[in-house]
Amino acid sequence: MFRSRPFLQLSYICYMSTILFQKENGVGYITLNRPDKYNSYNREMALEFQRVLDVCAQDDEVRCIMITGAGKGFCSGQDLSEAMNPTPEEFERMVREHYNASILRIRNIEKPVIAAVNGVAAGAGANIALAADIVLAADSATFIQAFSKIGLIPDSGGTFMLPRLVGMQRAAALMMTGDKVTAVEAVSMGMIYKSFPDDTFLAECRKMAENLAQMPTRGIGLTKRLLNQTYSHNLDQQLDAEKHVQMEAGATYDFREGVQAFLEKRKPVFKGR
Numbered sequence: 392m393f394r395s396r397p398f399l400q401l402s403y404i405c406y407m408s409t410i411l412f413q414k415e416n417g418v419g420y421i422t423l424n425r426p427d428k429y430n431s432y433n434r435e436m437a438l439e440f441q442r443v444l445d446v447c448a449q450d451d452e453v454r455c456i457m458i459t460g461a462g463k464g465f466c467s468g469q470d471l472s473e474a475m476n477p478t479p480e481e482f483e484r485m486v487r488e489h490y491n492a493s494i495l496r497i498r499n500i501e502k503p504v505i506a507a508v509n510g511v512a513a514g515a516g517a518n519i520a521l522a523a524d525i526v527l528a529a530d531s532a533t534f535i536q537a538f539s540k541i542g543l544i545p546d547s548g549g550t551f552m553l554p555r556l557v558g559m560q561r562a563a564a565l566m567m568t569g570d571k572v573t574a575v576e577a578v579s580m581g582m583i584y585k586s587f588p589d590d591t592f593l594a595e596c597r598k599m600a601e602n603l604a605q606m607p608t609r610g611i612g613l614t615k616r617l618l619n620q621t622y623s624h625n626l627d628q629q630l631d632a633e634k635h636v637q638m639e640a641g642a643t644y645d646f647r648e649g650v651q652a653f654l655e656k657r658k659p660v661f662k663g664r
Contacts, residue, residue: 409424429460429463430467448502468513491547501616507593517537520583528586545566
């Protein structure tokens with residue numbers, strides 16, 4: 392199914408009820424797997440998704456994570472059949488345990504996370520995608536802040552991430568109107584990184600994921616840590632944080648290998664440590 396490289400591990404596949412997980416060539420491929428429901432998020436999917444993210448965080452063989460959806464959708468947000476007339480306590484638990492916990496895992500894993508948006512990403516599904524480090528999309532994909540259509544506010548970090556990506560004015564308009572954004576529009580406004588034609592989309596996403604998996608994973612993870620901190624730091628604080636984190640990066644095997652390879656005029660072989 393995936394291209395194989397002889398010096399990397401063979402494919403490993405694990406099926407859960409709502410998640411498909413495959414590990415190959417240093418990449419952990421997570422597929423939201425409720426295609427008949429456009430991969431809408433329910434409690435079972437939320438907990439399985441978090442469980443597999445925890446596995447990826449702890450597995451040294453996983454040096455990049457790619458999240459996508461089965462079928463025609465990436466994720467259509469909350470499965471509303473599971474959210475009919477919830478009590479305030481049930482509503483609070485749903486947001487805290489299903490969505491906040493998922494977003495925090497994506498942001499706190501010190502490995503690159505790609506969202507490969509293959510179709511509609513609506514509501515919380517859009518914001519789960521935007522929580523990734525790099526968002527790629529098929530040209531036919533769409534992003535919709537659908538919350539206003541049912542009288543809710545954007546959760547799953549949407550009010551945090553989207554204004555930082557596209558600016559306050561545009562974020563407000565998209566959230567209040569629930570207007571649909573095409574993949575091409577999302578690229579042009581800085582919401583996502585790139586889009587690709589549907590027929591080459593998956594291959595392009597896998598190519599990027601495999602390339603990232605061969606890069607210095609610790610250094611990339613430390614970069615992600617600093618990017619998370621920059622939202623709350625002033626310049627002096629961020630410069631100080633860079634100083635300390637650079638000390639960590641300078642103590643890694645991959646830094647030594649990168650310098651040695653440069654001096655020897657060869658391609659470095661990073662190990663992610």
